[in-house]
Amino acid sequence: MKIAIIGTGNVGGALATAWAHKGHEINLGVRDMERFKGTELLSNPNTTVYSIADAVAKSEVILMATPATNAVEIAQSLGDTTGKIILDAGNIILGRGPIGFDTVSEAILANTQTRDVVKCFNTTGYNNMSNPSYGSLALDMFMAGDSLEGKLVARQLSEHAGFAECYDIGGNDRFALLEQLAWFWINLAMVQGHGRDIGMKILKR
Numbered sequence: 001m002k003i004a005i006i007g008t009g010n011v012g013g014a015l016a017t018a019w020a021h022k023g024h025e026i027n028l029g030v031r032d033m034e035r036f037k038g039t040e041l042l043s044n045p046n047t048t049v050y051s052i053a054d055a056v057a058k059s060e061v062i063l064m065a066t067p068a069t070n071a072v073e074i075a076q077s078l079g080d081t082t083g084k085i086i087l088d089a090g091n092i093i094l095g096r097g098p099i100g101f102d103t104v105s106e107a108i109l110a111n112t113q114t115r116d117v118v119k120c121f122n123t124t125g126y127n128n129m130s131n132p133s134y135g136s137l138a139l140d141m142f143m144a145g146d147s148l149e150g151k152l153v154a155r156q157l158s159e160h161a162g163f164a165e166c167y168d169i170g171g172n173d174r175f176a177l178l179e180q181l182a183w184f185w186i187n188l189a190m191v192q193g194h195g196r197d198i199g200m201k202i203l204k205r
Contacts, residue, residue: 029055
């Protein structure tokens, strides 16, 4: 799969690394190709850096892992996204997000051509993106969106990042619920002091 990574910080970098080692073609999309956070990612296999628009043009799937406050600006810089799948890993935290939108995914939909936007990879910390294993168990991931094709891709890429299951929690009307789940994890990890080495797992009987 050809994947554009927009946002080469902790989350984007962790997923870019996992997917590169699974054989996916990783196209890093950055504003400054000479100086950008995550230059070490170029030592991964199958990884190249481009301008944001060029990375998108060369890819079928786009991961947006950028700050929520920049969501509109970044979405508008992607170029033509017709027919492409966008995976949104962003969250509005404590009201800091794109003005006029309740979720990052809604801002992306309003500022791109694609209708295939899936919120995923937003509900846990970058350390769990790098290593979702806890002993003999692996953490679960969650996704929301109307795009069935996008969800198939999100589920596959979740598995390739090492997560056990990627649970579908509903359509576009569940974007906000996933962002609330992210705040739940942040609250436990940071505010309540449990630390980053915690994660979510659905148990069944």
